[in-house]
Amino acid sequence: MTIRLLPETLVNQIAAGEVIERPASAAKELIENAIDAGASRIEIATAGGGKALLRVTDNGSGMQPSDLELAVQRHCTSKLDEGLDNIRTLGFRGEALPSIGSVARLSITSRPRNADSGAEITVTGGKVTPVRPSGANPGTIVEVRDLFFATPARLKFLKSERAEAGAITEVVRRMAIAFPHIRFTLSGSDRSTIEFSATGADRLARIAQVIGKDFEENAIEIDAEREGVRLTGFAGLPVFNRGNAAHQFAFVNGRPVADKLIASALRGAYAETVPSGRFPVAVLDLALDPALVDVNVHPAKSDVRFRDPGLVRGLIVGAIREALARDGDRSSTTAARAMGAAFRPDNSGGPFRPWSAATSPSRPFAFSPSRLEVSEPRQASFSTVDRPSARMHEPAPSADLPAAEAPIATNHLLGAARAQLHENYIVAQTGDGIVIVDQHAAHERLVFEEMRKAISNRALPSQAMLIPDIVDLPEEACDRLMEHAESLKQLGLHYERFGPGAILVRETPSMLGKIDCQSLIRDLADEIGEWDTSHGLHQRLEHVAATMACHGSVRSGRRLRIEEMDALLRQMESTPGSGQCNHGRPTYITLKLSDIERLFGRS
Known part of the structure; x- marks a missing residue:
């Protein structure tokens, strides 16, 4: 059997299968690029759950026309200056844009902050058109239309428009918590507009925007360090819990991650305090030397591997248990509201x-005082x-x-x-x-x-x-x-x-x-x-x-x-x-x- 080199378009489509699994994956990659570009405002617009349209607009540093040509080629990046042992940006692989362009209709319009005009490049199913001048504000606009039109089989595996739109919302929520100094706006024909205004250094205020005001009243601050690994964030009271893990947020050096070790440590920290089938609410930030954590485990960059997993797990369990022992023995503020609601005539x-x-002459409350x-x-x-x-x-x-x-x-x-x-x-x-x-x-x-x-x-x-x-x-x-x-x-x-x-x-x-x-x-x-x-x-x-x-x-x-x-x-x-x-x-x-x-x- 003869070995041959695959065409570039097919190579990109294969890579896209790992990098871009669904519209939310594309949204995550584009938002990460905007954050790496130094944006303070990021706007995301969607239609059809992100399948018909996904547009990300930022006021970041922008790109030169020559940069646009390289940006849509595989393994071209401006972020990997010091090797894989010192990754300090969200993106670094140089795969996202060419992967998206190989399976969708992609257009990028960008203008550097010190330039008089902008430029635009388009990629349709892997075919790149030459860069052309374009009017634009400083920053970058990336527009993705008809996602997976070039790979129809992938469309069959996507969920409903509502579910895909919800997945994009979840990506934006996690990014918003990680970067409180950035204003995020999420809008589109398939959703109600959501805006997370910048809160600067007030991390808890941003968390309250995303999770809800109740979390502010039921959260305990975490700040612990062990052998060069620092854990900060907020842990919810054990009695302030939820029916799933959607309200657990973990970040490693500012990167949102979905890590099994961190999830396991959370379960261990709240063991014997949270009912079976219920999940604690927590926002945890781990900061450590980039050389001690591998973020290059998977192209999606959501999995990480720690050099000393026992240290990290022990730090999380110990810090949360210490915080709960210090300040966790108080009643959830939601309990009193629920109790008040139970006393109302209509409950x-x-x-x-x-x-x-005049309202209820025979039974003012839902219980009998005689009992x-x-x-x-x-x-x-x-x-x-x-x-x-x-x-x-x-x-x-x-x-x-x-x-x-x-x-x-x-x-x-x-x-x-x-x-x-x-x-x-x-x-x-x-x-x-x-x-x-x-x-x-x-x-x-x-x-x-x-x-x-x-x-x-x-x-x-x-x-x-x-x-x-x-x-x-x-x-x-x-x-x-x-x-x-x-x-x-x-x-x-x-x-x-x-x-x-x-x-x-x-x-x-x-x-x-x-x-x-x-x-x-x-x-x-x-x-x-x-x-x-x-x-x-x-x-x-x-x-x-x-x-x-x-x-x-x-x-x-x-x-x-x-x-x-x-x-x-x-x-x-x-x-x-x-x-x-x-x-x-x-x-x-x-x-x-x-x-x-x-x-x-x-x-």
């Missing part, structure tokens, strides 16, 4: 209307004479909740306990409102944090196997496992090498009970091979601790005395992560006095 979430006989059962706990301000009926319902002092030594003032974060509803919900009064605590969920979290601390601070007990288990593995997997043998021994897993291709397991963590050693060792080997970490066993132990904490905490239906309630509140205030239970549900919600007054039409 519609619309503007509140105070109840009156509220309040226990009668003792307080210092009450009479010191116990009423027999009240004393009958008071349990003996709890062994796991020390009694408070004195009445608690309302100036504490969670206030002073005032009542217990339905033998599960503690109502506390604060200086400016009330707090409602789920006693079982709260104590479950406190017990779990004590167990987690024990796991982290000392070697865990192990149980010897009656007959050691031999796990056959590839030799390189055994090598990796032996590198982590000492750290895993701290968690109660004792093993040793058994020949070149096997591991002999002698002891397993007592907390895990009877386990499948074969699966555990193989899973750990796979994890170490992919991330160079062994967090899997630690996560299993924490999961067991969470289950044990659930069974060992104060149960729903148990009456508590005021002293016990206050002791629980004080312990919550001093325990990191107590704002949500081990399953990720909130342990308490707050309701400001102003919100209560609105419910009764007093403000």
Whole structure:
């Protein structure tokens, strides 16, 4: 079989299959070029979900006519001056424009800032026309029409116009967060106009434009550094979560990425705090020496590889957990609004209307006040004479909740306990409102944090196997496992090498009970091979601790005395992560006095 050189047009079409997967891919490449050109304003217009039209206009540095001729040729770029080990721009491969031109009708009009006129070049299905003069404002306009007309088979794999338009919107949202000093405008016949005005150095204001104002009130700032890798950004409260990962944004040296390691680290950081099937909201920026990260993994440049993935993962998990421990134990501001909406007569979430006989004479709210059962706990301000009926319902002092030594003032974060509803919900009064605590969920979290601390601070007990288990593995997997043998021994897993291709397991963590050693060792080997970490066993132990904490905490239906309630509140205030239970549900919600007054039409 004779080997021959493929025509340039066909080569570009093959390359386009990797670089330009859909209209959103083209939009991403063109926006990156505009940012690299120093633009402060970028306008994106679409039609037909970007298939019929995609136009990107910027006020960047522009290009000379001679630059236009090179820009549409493969592997021609102005950005790769210092090699692949020092990439400081978004684009660098020199493939985007020729790839787009090979499968679409492409026109580029550009004018340098110091030039009197501009120039234009067009590429139709890979055929380039000569550069010609053109009137233009300083900057560049790139227009893509009839995307994939030259490769009709690719059109069959595209989604609906609505879905493709949504994918372009997502690209613009991520770019807008990454570059708050740039104004982005997205418009077109297939969408409503979206504008993200420049916010300069105020990154949180730009994030609020993209994600929503609620994030500002429910975000914790992150700033941590380890061995030359710096992590900044904002992490949402665990109780401020979403139904998918669309509100997780990651950037590496300013580049938006969709990286599996970062996603895994986020899951690890919020483990046991976010409910299953829910996702935290976060914006994370990693800054490190370009030589320590490879952005040339895939032509789309959305995947990266870190030289030390364990360092990066550990930094993300540690920084977020530290931030949550420092400032994460507060109620989501959306909880009070949801509670207020539930109290409205129609439960519609619309503007509140105070109840009156004219609006709902028989049922002012969606619940019956007669169903509220309040226990009668003792307080210092009450009479010191116990009423027999009240004393009958008071349990003996709890062994796991020390009694408070004195009445608690309302100036504490969670206030002073005032009542217990339905033998599960503690109502506390604060200086400016009330707090409602789920006693079982709260104590479950406190017990779990004590167990987690024990796991982290000392070697865990192990149980010897009656007959050691031999796990056959590839030799390189055994090598990796032996590198982590000492750290895993701290968690109660004792093993040793058994020949070149096997591991002999002698002891397993007592907390895990009877386990499948074969699966555990193989899973750990796979994890170490992919991330160079062994967090899997630690996560299993924490999961067991969470289950044990659930069974060992104060149960729903148990009456508590005021002293016990206050002791629980004080312990919550001093325990990191107590704002949500081990399953990720909130342990308490707050309701400001102003919100209560609105419910009764007093403000």
